[in-house]
Amino acid sequence: MKPAPFELHRPSDTALAARMTGGGDGTIKPVAGGQSLGPMLNLRLTRPAGLVDITALPGLTDLRETATHVEIGAAVTHARIEDGACPEPIAGMLRHVAGGIAYRAVRNRGTIGGSLCHADPAADWITALTALGASVVATGGTGTTREIPMTEFMLGAYRTALRPDEIATAIRIPRHSPGARWGYHKICRKVGEFADAIAAFVADPQTRVCRAVFGSTGGAPLVSPVLAAHAARTGTPADLAMVKAELGRSGLSLGAVKIHQLAVAHRRAVAEALSDG
Amino acid sequence: MAETIRLTVNGEACTATVPARTQLAEVLRDHLDLTGTHLACEQGVCGACTVMVNGRPVRSCITYAHSCDGAVIETIEGHRGDPVMDRLRDAFSRHHALQCGFCTPGMLATARDIVARFDAPDEATIRHELSGNLCRCTGYVGIVNAIRDVIDQRAADAGGAARPAPAEPVGRPAFTPFEPVAPDPAPARAAAATSGPRVTEEDGATVVRRDFALAHPPEAVWALFSDPRRVAPCIPGATLDSIDGDRFEGAVEIRFGPIRARFGGQGSFLNDDSRREGAITGRGDDKLGKSRVQGDLRYAIEPGTDAGTSRARIELRFEIEGMLAQFNRPELVAGFVDYILGQFAANCDAVLAGGDAAPSRGVSALAMLWAVLKAWTRRR
Numbered sequence: 224m225k226p227a228p229f230e231l232h233r234p235s236d237t238a239l240a241a242r243m244t245g246g247g248d249g250t251i252k253p254v255a256g257g258q259s260l261g262p263m264l265n266l267r268l269t270r271p272a273g274l275v276d277i278t279a280l281p282g283l284t285d286l287r288e289t290a291t292h293v294e295i296g297a298a299v300t301h302a303r304i305e306d307g308a309c310p311e312p313i314a315g316m317l318r319h320v321a322g323g324i325a326y327r328a329v330r331n332r333g334t335i336g337g338s339l340c341h342a343d344p345a346a347d348w349i350t351a352l353t354a355l356g357a358s359v360v361a362t363g364g365t366g367t368t369r370e371i372p373m374t375e376f377m378l379g380a381y382r383t384a385l386r387p388d389e390i391a392t393a394i395r396i397p398r399h400s401p402g403a404r405w406g407y408h409k410i411c412r413k414v415g416e417f418a419d420a421i422a423a424f425v426a427d428p429q430t431r432v433c434r435a436v437f438g439s440t441g442g443a444p445l446v447s448p449v450l451a452a453h454a455a456r457t458g459t460p461a462d463l464a465m466v467k468a469e470l471g472r473s474g475l476s477l478g479a480v481k482i483h484q485l486a487v488a489h490r491r492a493v494a495e496a497l498s499d500g
Numbered sequence: 501m502a503e504t505i506r507l508t509v510n511g512e513a514c515t516a517t518v519p520a521r522t523q524l525a526e527v528l529r530d531h532l533d534l535t536g537t538h539l540a541c542e543q544g545v546c547g548a549c550t551v552m553v554n555g556r557p558v559r560s561c562i563t564y565a566h567s568c569d570g571a572v573i574e575t576i577e578g579h580r581g582d583p584v585m586d587r588l589r590d591a592f593s594r595h596h597a598l599q600c601g602f603c604t605p606g607m608l609a610t611a612r613d614i615v616a617r618f619d620a621p622d623e624a625t626i627r628h629e630l631s632g633n634l635c636r637c638t639g640y641v642g643i644v645n646a647i648r649d650v651i652d653q654r655a656a657d658a659g660g661a662a663r664p665a666p667a668e669p670v671g672r673p674a675f676t677p678f679e680p681v682a683p684d685p686a687p688a689r690a691a692a693a694t695s696g697p698r699v700t701e702e703d704g705a706t707v708v709r710r711d712f713a714l715a716h717p718p719e720a721v722w723a724l725f726s727d728p729r730r731v732a733p734c735i736p737g738a739t740l741d742s743i744d745g746d747r748f749e750g751a752v753e754i755r756f757g758p759i760r761a762r763f764g765g766q767g768s769f770l771n772d773d774s775r776r777e778g779a780i781t782g783r784g785d786d787k788l789g790k791s792r793v794q795g796d797l798r799y800a801i802e803p804g805t806d807a808g809t810s811r812a813r814i815e816l817r818f819e820i821e822g823m824l825a826q827f828n829r830p831e832l833v834a835g836f837v838d839y840i841l842g843q844f845a846a847n848c849d850a851v852l853a854g855g856d857a858a859p860s861r862g863v864s865a866l867a868m869l870w871a872v873l874k875a876w877t878r879r880r
Contacts, residue, residue, distance in 0.1 A: 326633075458675050
């Protein structure tokens with residue numbers, strides 16, 4: 224089906240783009256690749272009055288590196304990251320995550336910032352970047368910017384901490400030390416489909432930072448300091464019963480099958496990260 | 501509204517004057533008569549519409565023509581003078597990689613990309629990369645064999661030994677366990693009202709069960725719940741148009757992320773004052789979105805754990821048809837229900853305390869569920 228009619232804006236000024244989206248009472252949506260929004264538009268589940276294409280904004284397709292961080296423009300495509308165009312904040316993890324998103328034809332247009340702001344609970348970047356301790360750089364309608372840590376960015380399914388007149392412009396990822404380990408495992412019924420369960424694990428012995436994160440839980444990713452600490456201290460994943468007990472205590476509405484899938488994904492991600500092979 | 505874009509399609513410069521909502525596939529098929537690009541799912545899942553844009557495969561059903569202004573596009577009618585595509589076409593014929601041919605234009609675009617990006621992919625890699633292109637008649641054996649054949653031909657051209665030896669596994673320094681630094685403070689997370697799954701599929705319907713606390717005594721809460729005129733404004737996004745006996749007409753508007761829907765409909769309600777239990781049955785249509793929903797909501801009010809408080813138990817059972825049904829996914833429902841019920845409970849408490857419900861922002865319990873729930877049964 225054809226989307227309902229909309230106006231397409233392609234501003235070249237970030238603050239102006241932010242004011243455009245803020246002025247529409249939710250009827251004007253920013254779009255940065257449209258690979259999630261596009262199907263919703265075609266199904267007419269969403270009927271915005273206008274779209275603001277942010278891919279032409281200055282700096283949004285840039286990849287930058289500082290002494291402490293890697294900064295990825297919000298409109299950088301998954302495929303560019305998959306192909307290794309991006310500096311690596313931790314060896315290999317971004318490429319691995321990017322290459323597992325949907326299909327190549329989708330990755331050629333879908334963007335890292337678009338995926339984060341769409342905030343689908345089953346999306347890969349939401350979970351992976353939480354495990355990496357990343358933050359989202361947002362620019363408001365007055366041109367001021369602020370940084371939102373990933374742990375505070377996603378509020379629930381399709382809800383983020385962005386204000387109506389804010390646009391995510393970049394993602395900042397702290398650089399990990401060369402000995403840092405990571406694991407990322409997702410369980411999908413079919414390659415490229417929405418994941419049933421996602422687990423990400425990052426452990427950096429040098430900075431002693433360690434994070435275990437669960438995705439596709441129905442809302443914001445679940446961070447488990449208890450399971451992260453267990454893996455860091457023992458060098459092995461917690462046993463299945465312990466992971467399930469932790470998930471049961473999370474306060475989330477998770478069925479037995481979902482808990483099992485998440486627990487298996489976590490154990491595989493940790494084992495993959497900590498194996499010496 | 502319509503603006504002119506310039507494209508280079510199969511080597512020829514062309515223009516199209518189309519409105520913003522026009523997809524690339526539409527320009528190719530309807531304006532340039534290149535009907536070899538096929539449209540099926542129109543939601544980026546099936547891969548039939550895959551074409552090359554600036555040398556990369558993209559879904560032309562979810563790529564707006566205006567975002568391709570200035571781009572170089574190759575469709576199945578093109579690829580002239582491309583020896584790889586010539587070999588692929590030939591191999592598809594020899595390996596019987598198509599019967600009806602519907603998926604073939606997209607398959608060939610993806611196949612061209614696989615050959616370009618991988619030196620010596622094994623069968624598992626080829627199948628993995630092909631997973632975004634669905635074939636519903638031939639099966640994938642012939643398609644995979646055709647792609648391998650072309651890759652083998654390239655290897656033979658290069659002297660036969662193009663396949664690199666598998667990389668030796670590289671050992672890495674042993675992991676040294678460590679005591680982690682204190683984690684980032686986790687943001688406060690609202691405790692769930694009840695534990696365990698509260699969204700299930702029963703007899704083809706989606707069933708949501710929840711309970712939540714209210715800071716007022718059961719008599720007062722029941723008086724609110726049993727009066728449709730008073731309780732309706734507490735439901736985010738709901739409006740009540742008319743009541744006639746036990747019948748009502750109204751609407752509920754949902755906003756869930758980018759999703760907007762407005763279900764207008766009618767139903768009936770039945771309240772048992774002695775047991776403080778009731779039920780609402782209704783059905784509605786979202787005319788713009790071409791979706792239909794029907795269901796019932798049962799509720800019961802009990803004394804809460806503290807004197808002067810109540811506990812509301814609800815059970816919502818619904819079925820949805822149409823566009824929304826293609827989309828919904830149950831794992832999204834639980835979080836949304838908690839969000840909505842939080843607003844609903846706050847509104848009820850505010851009204852019971854003599855105030856007003858917060859102005860409706862058009863978010864509703866009775867509807868997002870439909871939005872995100874059911875497609876999974878249909879899609880999987």
